[in-house]
Amino acid sequence: MNWRAKLLKLDGLMPHVSDTNALEWGTLADCAEDAELVFLGLDTDESGGTKPCFAAVPAVGDASPRMANPRLWAVMATLSPDDLAIYGGARSVVDWHARHRFCAACGGSTELAKGGWQRNCTNCGAQHFPRTDPVTIMLVEHDDKLLLGRGLGWPEKAYSALAGFVEPGESIEEAVAREVLEESGITAREVHYIASQPWPFPSQLMMGCTAIAEDTEITLDETELADARWFTRDEVQAAMSGDADAPMNTPPKQAIAHHLLQWWLDKGK
Amino acid sequence: MNWRAKLLKLDGLMPHVSDTNALEWGTLADCAEDAELVFLGLDTDESGGTKPCFAAVPAVGDASPRMANPRLWAVMATLSPDDLAIYGGARSVVDWHARHRFCAACGGSTELAKGGWQRNCTNCGAQHFPRTDPVTIMLVEHDDKLLLGRGLGWPEKAYSALAGFVEPGESIEEAVAREVLEESGITAREVHYIASQPWPFPSQLMMGCTAIAEDTEITLDETELADARWFTRDEVQAAMSGDADAPMNTPPKQAIAHHLLQWWLDKGK
Incomplete structure (x- = not known):
């Protein structure tokens, strides 16, 4: 046992967070002798000393690995970007081990x-x-309007960019066009990559893209979406400004979809 | 049994290829009653009729799923782009089932x-x-030169773009910078995505990027690479033109690395 090593405090897959909204760390003495440990990296403290950082694999993995639960979502909203990145990476890997x-x-x-x-x-x-699963998430544009969708079971005004897993044998660009066609019946062209973000539920690589729609007639895939519709620039702007009268609520700031929407608004200025 | 269905002819994971270098297809009568079948999609013939297309899961998966064997490589070089895409997608999925x-x-x-x-x-x-594994593959530039590497066990003059798997918790851009630093000791910035390609060994999504190197001093990771060095535009151009005196041989046309090199040459014109 290296007494200098740090152990990320987890309750199952939930992080322990301090009063100042920071991840909490213990020592290797906090886990069982036979615990499976994942090396997260070296932490450099203020005096230049380094400590190896670990997380222990929990007894049970995530029961519903494709979702985040509301309590965790609230905790994640309080973490700094650095802590969020450490937790996200650690969670993905220990959950993978547990499953x-x-x-x-x-x-x-x-x-x-x-x-x-x-x-x-x-x-x-x-x-x-x-494993890391590549997922496309895309802003589909037509005539300065955006195609956004509401997932099954989402709140009434919650709309976001369409998204879907890249399947074996597809490029990113092919996956975007297929997903848009499957979910909305819209033919998309001119797919361009914008930015990516890791997403630890369970371990996705979100790849944000834009595309141009050839038509606007929506044929909804009701097994995937509760609704899909076109939003004007003013409507998206109102929602991003937090206007309660906006016809939609935007995705949270931690999600790449939020940044894609802001990118689209900025681009049009 | 639907007698109209088509079955992709495979010998293990190897495709059957006709005298005209096309994939060969049989019927469902060609496989065992209890064979596990993967639905590949609908094929539309010249008269507008559609036939469902399947591939059967082989008894054994790929023993070395991270490589293509030379015989398969030669066969793939003869297939049309459409057949290559069908075979690649089918191979990835049936191999995943078998394993x-x-x-x-x-x-x-x-x-x-x-x-x-x-x-x-x-x-x-x-x-x-x-599963589909996202992999970054990157052209690292400095002063109109390109950083290329030779993998362990590769032929003497075979150089290609550096590449590596995206790890849980990383964006594409972070993965590029980490891989370049790990493999070559070079600090890379200004990472930009160019294009992507599926690669069925076993099931990778190759994501081609460019980056700018902050320095040129190479510190080789000898567990990953046999060599890495800087190539001038003239050297890359000579290699891409098939010049036997060029100091390197380029990756084959089927690989995204080939297209990235061509993109770089065209960009500089």
Whole structure:
């Protein structure tokens, strides 16, 4: 045991957050002797000393890995960007370990390796690596209006950019066009990449794009979306300004969709 | 059995290719009654009729999923872009099925679901989805020279763009800077996305970027690369023109690295 090492305090997958809204850290003495530890990196303190940082793999992974729960969402809104990045990366990896204790190839037990960035099968020797799922999220434009959608079960005025996983065999640009067509019936062209963001539910790489719509007639995929509609620049501006009378509520500031909408508003100025 | 359905002819994961260098197709009668079938899409023939297209999951997946073998490489070089896309997507998904017959969460048996785009655990009910691994591949520029690397075990003059997997918690831009620093010791800034390409070994999404190097002093990571060096525009141009005296050989036309190099040459004209 290196007494100088730091251990990220987690309750399952929830972070411990201090009164000053910072992530809390303990020492390796806080976890079981046989705990599986993921190496997060080296932390440099004010005197220039470095401490290795770890997170322990929880007993159980995320039961609904494709969503964030409202309590966690509230906690994340208070964290600094640096703490949010540390927590997001740690959460993705320890959750992956907790949900991958067996080998997909043979069903044998796996064990943590390479400081937590790999699992090896104790039976067949297969190596497994944490996964990151590329997801496209796109602003579809037509005549200075934006196509936005409301997911199933979302609040009444919650609209955001359409999004979907990149499938095997697709480029980013092909995935954008396919998702837009599937979800809204709209043909999209001139897909351009804008920015990306990691998203730890469970471990997505959100890739923000724009595209031009060839038409405006929406055919909704009701298995994916509750609604989709076109919003004017004024409507998006009102929503981003927090206007209660706006016809939509914007995605939270932590989400790339918020930044994409701001990018679109700034671009049109 | 739908007699109109088409079955992609595969020998393990190798495609059957005709004398005219086209993918060969059979019927569902060609596979076992209990074969796991992946739905690839609908094929429209010249008379406007549609036929569903399938591929069968092989008994064994790819033993070295992070590489293409030389024989397959030669076959792929002869396929049309459309056939290459069909084969690449099909290969990625059937290989994933063959290597995921067990549940990573509980070790139970899994079975194919949703036409082959999902596997469900027969024991705990967990749902598993084909994975796509985002990989950055980058042209690092300094003073009209390009930083290129030679992988371990590559032929003597084979150089290509540096590349590496995006890790959980990283954006594309952060992954590019980290990989360049790790592999070459070079600090990269101003990362910009150029283009993407799916790569079916086993199922990668290659995301091509450019970046500017802040310095030129290379510190090689010898666990990752056999060599890395700076190439002038004339040297890259000579290699891309097939000049036998060029100090490097370029990546093959099927690889996104080839297109990135051409993009860089065209940009400088």
